[in-house]
Amino acid sequence: MTVTKHKSTISSCLIKSPNLLYRSGSLSQPTSGDPICIMRSVLGFVVLILWSRVTVGEPQANLLQDGCSLFNVRNASAFAATFNDTLADLRSSISASNSSLFATVHRPRAPQSVYALFQCRSYLSSADCLACFSAAEGHIRRCGAAHGGRVIYDGCFLRYESTLFFDQVTPSENRNSCGVRNAATGGFTASVRSLVADLSAATPRIPKFFAAAEREGVLAVAQCVETVSEEGCEQCLAAAVGNVMRCLPSADGRALGAGCFMRYSDESFFPANRTVDLSPYLTNSGDSSRGTKFQGLLNFRYKDLKNATNNFSEKNKVGEGGFGGVYQVKSSTVKDVAFLMNHNFQVKFLGKGHLKNGTTVAVKRLAIAQTSRARAEFQSEVKLISNIHHRNLVRLLGYSSKHENFLLVYEYMANNSLDKFIFGDKRGFLNWGQRFGIIVGMARGLSYLHQEFHIRIIHRDIKCSNILLDDDFQPRVADFGLARLLPEDKTHLSTVFAGTFGYTAPEYAIHGQLSEKVDTYGYGIVVLEIISGRQCNDLKLEPATQYIRDWAWKLYEQDRLLEMVDETMDPNDYSPEEVKRIIKIALLCTQFTVAARPTMSETVVLLLSQTDVALQLTRPAFIDASEMIDEEEAVE
Structure with missing residues (x-):
């Protein structure tokens, strides 16, 4: 695997890590009297932030940022032994058959304590993740006996310190990296703003703090380190949104730091089957929120759906397809449907077709033969399609199959059909x-x-x-x-x-x-x-x-x-x-x-x-x- 670097003239400035001082950079020219440049010459220690464009076909090999502590450990030989063991343990964890593409190792009682964390983007394969680790491992060893170091690639992130840092996000250290090409379409900027705002709101609520999505020609991902809290993830991504938006109208932008990563592009950089339906993780607060926190496939009671649609009245009918009619839910009182779903939370309706949280659902009654085989096939396909989540596919929310009619409950599209x-x-x-x-x-x-x-x-x-x-x-x-x-x-x-x-x-x-x-x-x-x-x-x-x-x-x-x-x-x-x-x-x-x-x-x-x-x-x-x-x- 080739590690790609794009050399730039950079000026240096100090970043205050919770434990250490790091040297970082920007794309401006240095001034002759810059005190940090003086410190660099005195210490004899050069730390670079390296920016590069994407390497086509090898996204994990694109080095975005690296940095080392300005201070070395006292016992270099003891540190080297512990550090080698730490990296070996990380590699073992990442190489395991059940690897989650994330690993931490801590050795607090060693002669020289070491804490290390490695995380791949969740869209990488196991093989690509391991390749990214190999590149990061080789690069971070250049820090020598420094108290800490970090390496950020498009595909992964590796960090070590002499003190515990797993729950730290340091949003003030978040920086952006912008592409040189501007987007071709006029609506690109608005689409980026909408999508990254939704990613920022949804990702802290998603297991493992990772989400990939595409919308209106924009592809984007957001990820937090798995060991931070939900609140920490929110804080880090809030800073990332501000930084990544400064890249516009560039067609490609990234925000990166110790606690989170965000990227948008007008070109594909992750497999399409890794996209996440963000709507279940978005609340009704904020401009970008339109979804409801549905948690898994819901099993509806037939009698409640029948009542909610006014016995499948023609007045509630909003469409007719090859498999049966589609109805918008109706309820004259909250009591009628207060226990509509056999689930661990209550769903109530404010009016015709509207849940208390503002969501509307559509009920589809299927015209399918009433046989045991048909019922089994129905339940099998329901389980299958409940796992289908894509921005351009109508989402199944629940079903009912314990009656002469088979019912499916979908998210309701207010603009109806094309x-x-x-x-x-x-x-x-x-x-x-x-x-x-x-x-x-x-x-x-x-x-x-x-x-x-x-x-x-x-x-x-x-x-x-x-x-x-x-x-x-x-x-x-x-x-x-x-x-x-x-x-x-x-x-x-x-x-x-x-x-x-x-x-x-x-x-x-x-x-x-x-x-x-x-x-x-x-x-x-x-x-x-x-x-x-x-x-x-x-x-x-x-x-x-x-x-x-x-x-x-x-x-x-x-x-x-x-x-x-x-x-x-x-x-x-x-x-x-x-x-x-x-x-x-x-x-x-x-x-x-x-x-x-x-x-x-x-x-x-x-x-x-x-x-x-x-x-x-x-x-x-x-x-x-x-x-x-x-x-x-x-x-x-």
Whole structure:
């Protein structure tokens, strides 16, 4: 593993550690009369803070900061023996099969006491964590017989002292490290501010004090040392937020110190399956808080859900999907639902669909056969999807299965489904930035289901009505948990048709062949709808434009793609070249040949590329009308 350093001219200043004096640095030029420079020459001890850009492919090898105490121990030989044993114990702990990527060692009774702590970012693999430790170990040995030292990499943190420091956070020592490239998108700064504020609020409440999240093209992580208190973590991250925001509008920024670490970027630097749903850890205080502290999957009583939805009244109904109706909770009195959940806390409603803490939930009644097998499959899938947490997937909160009806309880999306905003009564509300965010978010959610969750899940029914929008108009894919699962050892399977006319890939509609590329096809159709403001099939239009995919291909062949753009969008609000690029990606997703379509993870990469990628598009062999699935026979 290569350790990367970026050399800079730095000036030095003293940082007061609780136990020791450290020398740190900034990127300003030193003055000739700087007393610290004089002290440095007198002591003959140089300590550097080294900043560097990310090493692509080796994030754990990117050295961010190092420092050594200004004072040496008295008994250097005794210290060396104890220090060697301490590092060996740390390595042993990190190398263990059950390692949590965190370890502490303390030897208070040795001839020279040593306390040491090592922590990896939780998104690293065990092998990468061990490699990062090796780099940190080699580097910190340069401190020689110093009373203490610390090394911070992008991937890990190593510190030792002669006195106990495990519970210290020293927020005053927190510093930032900013990238040299500015973000390309205009809304990036606002997205960073929102996301890092949420991370700062949520991380102290998350086990092991680590969270990774992505939102609107921003990826970010926050982490505190596991041995600090929740209050200490809050204090450290509060300082980190202030420092990391000073990096804006840089596309990459970090805040680092002895107690915590925070980073944001417009490029991926952690696996997508390590993201955390922050909403359960956010309270209702503060601008960034929108979630509720739900703790695990909840088992609802059927009679309470029935009462809360007014016996599944049509007045409470907010949608109808392929598996059943969706209802918003209603309660005329708090007493009706005071004990709605069989759980260790009480949930009460203030009014129609609103919990006392401001949360609204949606109840989905499923139209599934009432058999013991169906019940077992239902409970099995509920347990599975309860572990699915992604920013772009609707979250399951609870269920009920002890009655003739199977019920699922989801987080409620106040903005309802995407179709209302594309070709419904709210058409024209979404600008291009919001539409593009929805296009990217959908792709990320599906990519997670296909390749990043531990069991591959195929949705099979991607359409605008199955894409919900949260308060920030970020997309949440719904109904994914009711799809069949694709075994890891198979590339495709055949099953009963369960799609919607117009969105369904031809190989699935005709032959019943199911793969994740079926979702890619449906996704491409939805993208065309988002851009055009039209439904995939609309017989009220003139024949040349009735079928959205056919129309898009004709415009593509004639180099007239911009004629497809929704006329309700402000032409000054979008880049024509960007819109054409996204339409081409949608056409690639709807290729007739399965192998020609990209995976959803490949689609995400295409969407986020800033240049017009040369796409190999082949005009589809359109299905003959006599072979089409009749619209009335398609499962809605």
